[in-house]
Amino acid sequence: MSHSDWAKIEFQEFxxxxxxxxxxxxxxxxxxxxxDKEHVAENSLIAAILIAGLSLIYIAISVIxxxxxxxxxxxxxxVLSASGMAIGWFTYNYRSSNVYIKPIECWVEIYKGKAQDxxxxxxxxxxxxxxxxxxxxxxxxxxxxxxxxxxxxxKIDITQIEVYIKINQEDHEKYEDIGYFIQYGEGKxxxxxxxxxxxxxxxxxEKGQGDNFLATANWDHQYEWRKDLTYxxxxxxxxxxxxxxxxxxxxxxxxxxxxxxxxxWSKRYIDxxxxxxxxxxxxxxxxYTNQNANRDLxxxxxxxxxxxxxESRIEKLKDIKENIFKFKxxxxxxxx
Numbered sequence: 183m184s185h186s187d188w189a190k191i192e193f194q195e196f197x198x199x200x201x202x203x204x205x206x207x208x209x210x211x212x213x214x215x216x217x218d219k220e221h222v223a224e225n226s227l228i229a230a231i232l233i234a235g236l237s238l239i240y241i242a243i244s245v246i247x248x249x250x251x252x253x254x255x256x257x258x259x260x261v262l263s264a265s266g267m268a269i270g271w272f273t274y275n276y277r278s279s280n281v282y283i284k285p286i287e288c289w290v291e292i293y294k295g296k297a298q299d300x301x302x303x304x305x306x307x308x309x310x311x312x313x314x315x316x317x318x319x320x321x322x323x324x325x326x327x328x329x330x331x332x333x334x335x336x337k338i339d340i341t342q343i344e345v346y347i348k349i350n351q352e353d354h355e356k357y358e359d360i361g362y363f364i365q366y367g368e369g370k371x372x373x374x375x376x377x378x379x380x381x382x383x384x385x386x387x388e389k390g391q392g393d394n395f396l397a398t399a400n401w402d403h404q405y406e407w408r409k410d411l412t413y414x415x416x417x418x419x420x421x422x423x424x425x426x427x428x429x430x431x432x433x434x435x436x437x438x439x440x441x442x443x444x445x446x447w448s449k450r451y452i453d454x455x456x457x458x459x460x461x462x463x464x465x466x467x468x469x470y471t472n473q474n475a476n477r478d479l480x481x482x483x484x485x486x487x488x489x490x491x492x493e494s495r496i497e498k499l500k501d502i503k504e505n506i507f508k509f510k511x512x513x514x515x516x517x518x
Contacts, residue, residue, distance in 0.1 A: 367399030
């Protein structure tokens with residue numbers, strides 16, 4: 183598609199001409215799972231419980247034997263102090279890893295396209311921002327976090343939803359809803375590693391009526407419809423409770439070119455331009471492919487190939503423990 187088909191409109195210019203309520207009203211509500219979270223350091227919790235149990239046993243034995251063998255304070259108190267410090271560290275490690283992922287705000291860009299029958303085409307590109315993203319593979323998730331830290335400089339996850347409408351050129355109160363264009367992730371389990379980032383699909387506006395909100399379909403925060411979830415019993419119940427995130431003038435923010443530079447937008451491989459042409463019709467048959475859709479994951483695989491070798495299969499943290507600093511240095515070189 184030629185980029186000349188669409189022109190970006192400054193947010194304030196659109197608000198002055200129309201109103202901000204239209205942008206807020208069209209922002210799709212997001213249904214997200216409260217079980218979308220980072221990998222929990224379960225071994226730390228087990229270690230904390232084990233040390234606590236052994237400490238209680240040691241204290242009990244010491245008290246029982248006190249009439250026969252007086253407590254050696256040079257051993258007793260240092261042991262308890264070391265145990266307490268170990269319990270505190272393991273507990274902190276567990277709690278710091280027990281992080282829930284959720285949508286925190288929504289950025290928006292507005293584009294104007296060609297006119298048709300006295301109606302101007304507009305695309306509201308919404309970017310629901312999640313607090314993070316957790317890859318199913320624990321080892322690759324750590325490597326991905328290093329990539330985010332060194333290259334992207336942020337651990338937020340940026341998703342994209344395009345909402346198309348037509349507004350009457352003479353009477354701005356009259357507009358026509360066209361539909362949604364999203365990365366459609368219906369039909370797979372939430373933790374399936376094999377995602378398709380070129381699964382963009384158009385849905386007419388009627389699809390989003392009532393309480394049929396968009397729901398996160400997987401760990402990569404692609405989307406499906408709430409009513410899709412009713413046909414996927416395992417996902418619906420295994421990842422409940424599902425929570426609705428709505429948007430208002432406090433958490434919807436215009437995405438500016440200056441801010442894109444600040445968050446290294448060019449390294450995120452997100453195509454901001456609207457991907458459909460409403461004036462051509464047959465939106466269900468229009469397609470879109472992003473050649474760089476999987477570039478971040480490809481960079482992760484390239485790093486693994488370089489540092490671990492072709493035959494490596496990494497899954498657990500112990501598989502990369504010795505090479506953490508090598509990965510960090512590798513990504514630091516990429517960002518320079």
